Amino acid sequence: MQSTNIHISDDTLCKYLAGNATVFEKQQIDEWVKYSENLEKFYVAVVRWEQQNPQFVPDVEEALQSHFDRIQEDNAPVSSPQSLFSPLQWMAAALVVVALGFTAWLKQDTIRYKTYRTAFGQTLSFRLDDGSQVTLNANSSLRVPRFGFGGHTREVFLQGEGAFSVVHTGINQPFIVKTNRQFEVLVLGTEFTVFSRERGAKVVLNKGKVQLRYCQGSTPKEVTMKPGDLVMIDPQNQLKQTVIREPEKYVAWKEHRFVFDETPLYDITHLFLENFGVKVRIENQELSAWTVSGSFTAQNASELLETLSEAANLRYRRKGNEIVIYSETNL
Numbered sequence: 001m002q003s004t005n006i007h008i009s010d011d012t013l014c015k016y017l018a019g020n021a022t023v024f025e026k027q028q029i030d031e032w033v034k035y036s037e038n039l040e041k042f043y044v045a046v047v048r049w050e051q052q053n054p055q056f057v058p059d060v061e062e063a064l065q066s067h068f069d070r071i072q073e074d075n076a077p078v079s080s081p082q083s084l085f086s087p088l089q090w091m092a093a094a095l096v097v098v099a100l101g102f103t104a105w106l107k108q109d110t111i112r113y114k115t116y117r118t119a120f121g122q123t124l125s126f127r128l129d130d131g132s133q134v135t136l137n138a139n140s141s142l143r144v145p146r147f148g149f150g151g152h153t154r155e156v157f158l159q160g161e162g163a164f165s166v167v168h169t170g171i172n173q174p175f176i177v178k179t180n181r182q183f184e185v186l187v188l189g190t191e192f193t194v195f196s197r198e199r200g201a202k203v204v205l206n207k208g209k210v211q212l213r214y215c216q217g218s219t220p221k222e223v224t225m226k227p228g229d230l231v232m233i234d235p236q237n238q239l240k241q242t243v244i245r246e247p248e249k250y251v252a253w254k255e256h257r258f259v260f261d262e263t264p265l266y267d268i269t270h271l272f273l274e275n276f277g278v279k280v281r282i283e284n285q286e287l288s289a290w291t292v293s294g295s296f297t298a299q300n301a302s303e304l305l306e307t308l309s310e311a312a313n314l315r316y317r318r319k320g321n322e323i324v325i326y327s328e329t330n331l
Helices: 010-017 021-032 034-052 060-074 087-106 108-112 247-255 265-276 300-309
Strands: 113-117 124-127 133-138 142-145 154-165 176-179 183-187 192-198 202-208 208-216 220-223 227-231 239-243 258-266 280-284 291-297 314-318 322-328
Touching: 010 021, 010 034, 034 142, 113 124, 113 133, 133 142, 154 247, 183 192, 192 247, 192 314, 202 208, 202 247, 220 227, 220 239, 247 258, 258 265, 265 280, 265 291, 291 300
Parallel strands: 154 176, 280 322
Antiparallel strands: 113 142, 124 133, 133 154, 142 154, 154 192, 176 183, 183 208, 192 202, 202 227, 208 220, 227 239, 258 291, 314 322
16 A cells, blocks of 8 residues: 555554544554554554553562572472362362353353444444344444354344345345344345334334244234334334335434434434433423424534534533523523
C-alpha cells in the first residue's frame, strides 16, 4: 500500500499503547498502521514503551532471600514419604482439583462458542462458516459454534436484533435462530430479520420460508411465515401476524436509516434506549401519543434527536442523565 498523509507523533503512540488515546486518535492509528512503512515505527514505539513501562518489576532482594531460604530447606533433614503431606494438605489439594474442574466446566461455553457483539450505536456485518450473512443491530449479540456447525443443524443464539441471509446447504441442514424469549426461527434458506428485546419480539420475512416456534404458557406452537409476513410477540408471548408491503423497511437500520410510519413518540423512546443507550422521556402523556412518519438517516443519537425535533416541531432539554422532549407550543 502507498504511504498515508496521516502523521502520528510519538506522544500519540504512547497514549495509544497506554490505553489513553481518544476515539479519534485510535481511528487514526488503526488507519496509519495499515501501511507497511509505518509498521517499523510502530514496533519501535512498542519496544520503547515496554522498556519504559515494564509490566513486571522484579524484587531482587526478595528473590535472593527466597533463594537462600530454599538452600536451607534443602539442607534440612528429609522427612519420610508418609509425612510429606498432612491430611489437611491432601484435602486442600483435592479441593483445588475439584475447583479447577468446576471452573473448566463453567467456561466450556466460552471454549465451544464465539460471540459477536455490538455496542450502542454500532452495527456489525459478518459471514458465518456456512456462508450465511449476518448483520447485527446496535446493542445486540449472536453466539455461534466456534468450531463450525455440526452435521444436523446450524444453531445460533440471538439477543437483540439481527438480519440474516441464510444459504441453502446440499444436505438440507436447517438453520435455527434461538432467542431468550421462548421462541425460535427455523429456516432452510431465506432472508429475514429477528428482533428480541425485553419489550417484545418480532420476525419479518423478506424471502423464502420460515417456521416460527414459540410457547404460550407450557403449550408449544408453530407458525409458518411467507415473504412479507410480520409476526409480533408481546411480553406475554401472545402472537400477532400481519402482512406488510415493504419488509425492507425493517432492515433500514443496516444503513443507519430509521423509518417511521405513524410511530408514536413513546415507541421511539425505546429505540433510543435500545440502540444508543440514551434515556428519553416525553414531557406529558398527550405528547407521547404524537406520531412520526418519514425516513431519517442518523449516525448517532444526537443526529436522530435533532432530525426528529426539527421534523416534528419539538424541543428537547437535558435533565440529569435523561433527555426530555416537549412541544414547542408549550414554551
